[in-house]
Amino acid sequence: MNILITLDYELFFGSKVGSVDKCIIEPTNAILEIVDPLDIKLCVFVDVGFLLRLKKFYVQYPELKLEYDKVVTQVKRMSNDGHDIQLHVHPHWEDCEYEQGWKMDITRYRLDMFSNEEVNDIIFRYKNELEQISGKPVFAYRAGGWSIQPFSKLSKIFKKNGIVLDSTVFQGGLYTSNFQNFNFLSAPENKSLWKFEEDPAIEDEKGSFLEIPIASIKYPPFFYWKFAWNKLKKNAIHDSYGDGAAVTNTKGKILELMMKWTYGVVSIDGYKASALEDGFKIFRKKKMENLVLIGHPKAFSDFSLNKTKQFIDNHKDERFCTYRDYI
Numbered sequence: 001m002n003i004l005i006t007l008d009y010e011l012f013f014g015s016k017v018g019s020v021d022k023c024i025i026e027p028t029n030a031i032l033e034i035v036d037p038l039d040i041k042l043c044v045f046v047d048v049g050f051l052l053r054l055k056k057f058y059v060q061y062p063e064l065k066l067e068y069d070k071v072v073t074q075v076k077r078m079s080n081d082g083h084d085i086q087l088h089v090h091p092h093w094e095d096c097e098y099e100q101g102w103k104m105d106i107t108r109y110r111l112d113m114f115s116n117e118e119v120n121d122i123i124f125r126y127k128n129e130l131e132q133i134s135g136k137p138v139f140a141y142r143a144g145g146w147s148i149q150p151f152s153k154l155s156k157i158f159k160k161n162g163i164v165l166d167s168t169v170f171q172g173g174l175y176t177s178n179f180q181n182f183n184f185l186s187a188p189e190n191k192s193l194w195k196f197e198e199d200p201a202i203e204d205e206k207g208s209f210l211e212i213p214i215a216s217i218k219y220p221p222f223f224y225w226k227f228a229w230n231k232l233k234k235n236a237i238h239d240s241y242g243d244g245a246a247v248t249n250t251k252g253k254i255l256e257l258m259m260k261w262t263y264g265v266v267s268i269d270g271y272k273a274s275a276l277e278d279g280f281k282i283f284r285k286k287k288m289e290n291l292v293l294i295g296h297p298k299a300f301s302d303f304s305l306n307k308t309k310q311f312i313d314n315h316k317d318e319r320f321c322t323y324r325d326y327i
Contacts, residue, residue, distance in 0.1 A: 224257045270303070
């Protein structure tokens, strides 16, 4: 089985965005310490909108220049070391301002909330910035908050800008709020790679794009009760590296998680890392070709990194690869 370890490299977007050091630099260094000695390469989806916003304001606020330089230095180092640097878009950064701290505005959280001209400009600028930093072509994409639909608005723009691979979809995914919106119920159940054209969750053998979905499994309610219990116990091993606050789920979504079996991604974040082996066994049983793990450095904990290291140690005979191996 091919295993891809993918990171959404970003800050928080809730009431407190957190710091670059705690949400990005330190936790990313921590996982690099695990994978680099084994020559395992990460797939890092960089939230370029944040970097461009830093550039906009760092002339006026020198502290932001320090943050920009830290992130760029780490991304360049990862790229030079062979890690796969690709595009992650949270377009709401276009509306965020800085004045002794970030004034977050997530009203336009999804790309479909922008005009065609604005989307084309965002993809062009973000991709160009990331290629200048990484020194390598950018061809893969992951949508912020999994909100890639409707894709028909993005199709021509992606083709124009050389984006040919997506890794946003996860089988069984469904969620709607004021900010996020995705429906992946049409995704092929027993495939871990397919072509598509107008919707990444619908296979099209003649499609121009390749979807390599994030692995997902069904989690029982007990899993989330235990998750909540660990939070209440405040055991330091479960403390997140990140020092920010996430955008919370709707009450309806929280009740759903606590009351019935639900699909969720196979993740190296926090307590979810305890399900890594379950995900592997399920995908092995289904004879899946690819297992795409997702992580967010801001959500790493000592517990999750220990579980990630154990998982890697248990599966050293598998092929750890990146999206560049598919192009």
